[in-house]
Amino acid sequence: MVDSIFRTRSLGVAASGIPDQYADGKAAKVWEAYIGCSQTRTDQYRKWISDLLRSNNCRHILDVACGHGVDSIMLLEEGFDVTSTDASDKMLKYALRQRWNRRKQPQFDKWVIEEANWLTLPEDLENVDDIPKQGFDAVMCLGNSFAHMPDFEGDQRNHMAAIQNFMGLLKPGGILLIDHRNYDEILATGRVPAKNVYYNSTDIIGIKCSNLYVDGNPTMVTMDYYMDVPSIIKNSNIKLETADKEHHFRLSYYPHRLQEFTNLLQKVCGTNATHDVYADFKKLNEIDKPAYYIHLVRKS
Numbered sequence: 105m106v107d108s109i110f111r112t113r114s115l116g117v118a119a120s121g122i123p124d125q126y127a128d129g130k131a132a133k134v135w136e137a138y139i140g141c142s143q144t145r146t147d148q149y150r151k152w153i154s155d156l157l158r159s160n161n162c163r164h165i166l167d168v169a170c171g172h173g174v175d176s177i178m179l180l181e182e183g184f185d186v187t188s189t190d191a192s193d194k195m196l197k198y199a200l201r202q203r204w205n206r207r208k209q210p211q212f213d214k215w216v217i218e219e220a221n222w223l224t225l226p227e228d229l230e231n232v233d234d235i236p237k238q239g240f241d242a243v244m245c246l247g248n249s250f251a252h253m254p255d256f257e258g259d260q261r262n263h264m265a266a267i268q269n270f271m272g273l274l275k276p277g278g279i280l281l282i283d284h285r286n287y288d289e290i291l292a293t294g295r296v297p298a299k300n301v302y303y304n305s306t307d308i309i310g311i312k313c314s315n316l317y318v319d320g321n322p323t324m325v326t327m328d329y330y331m332d333v334p335s336i337i338k339n340s341n342i343k344l345e346t347a348d349k350e351h352h353f354r355l356s357y358y359p360h361r362l363q364e365f366t367n368l369l370q371k372v373c374g375t376n377a378t379h380d381v382y383a384d385f386k387k388l389n390e391i392d393k394p395a396y397y398i399h400l401v402r403k404s
């Protein structure tokens with residue numbers, strides 16, 4: 105329904121089923137530039153997530169929204185075993201290239217990368233040998249990825265099915281890390297906060313935000329990303345048309361509000377699963393107007 109009203113992504117992508125919003129390659133091409141220098145990728149993030157995983161005795165991590173691999177690579181460098189999946193072959197292409205380039209390093213040599221959709225995760229991973237029998241120590245879905253899944257039916261059935269699939273791949277006591285942007289703030293202001301705890305790029309000109317309401321309910325947030333072409337060309341090896349000043353891509357999101365997403369997780373994971381929320385890697389009460397909320401659910 106919503107899909108027929110508003111063009112949710114760049115031209116050239118069929119709009120049926122759960123869309124791969126990266127299929128036209130426009131976002132994938134410049135994702136590295138959007139993230140900024142992955143070496144310096146907010147040191148705070150690297151430390152926060154590594155400490156959190158270590159303190160929870162996590163060794164083998166499933167990254168279900170690996171994209172072009174930035175989080176997975178960070179964890180491989182920190183010595184974790186990582187299995188990485190994503191639905192977009194356009195994004196995975198970059199992750200596969202990184203694995204090939206670094207294959208002489210043992211962690212990268214055994215890095216497993218597979219194409220998998222959250223809605224069919226158990227089947228998509230059926231023939232992958234490195235799936236631990238008792239389940240993964242942690243499943244992560246970070247970088248505002250989960251919000252990519254629309255809710256065309258209006259009852260969040262796909263959101264619930266995806267979370268159920270994540271939980272099903274965890275060992276008892278394992279943890280799910282799943283985040284979303286602060287959509288409460290985005291809906292209240294109609295703008296995307298400028299600060300970003302994950303990404304530190306200097307190549308972003310701006311992000312424009314449009315909010316779609318259906319029957320008074322916020323249903324979709326669309327972000328138009330404008331990247332600075334001369335700056336990307338100067339700072340990276342990405343090949344872009346030098347005559348263009350801007351590179352534009354568009355992505356749409358389901359606006360998960362903090363309380364509603366908390367309720368959803370509790371509904372799917374059960375009241376025995378413990379649930380904590382972090383705001384920009386800090387405790388909730390330590391920060392005003394965070395850019396991201398990160399939920400940690402421990403499987404009972």
Ligand code: SAH
Binds near residue numbers: 126168189195
């Ligand atoms: N975590 C990465 C990627 C974020 S982009 C980072 O922080 O850079 C979001 C990713 O979610 C994309 O690569 C997209 O293909 C993936 N994604 C969106 N919907 C998906 C689905 N239904 N199943 C699997 N992956 C999905």
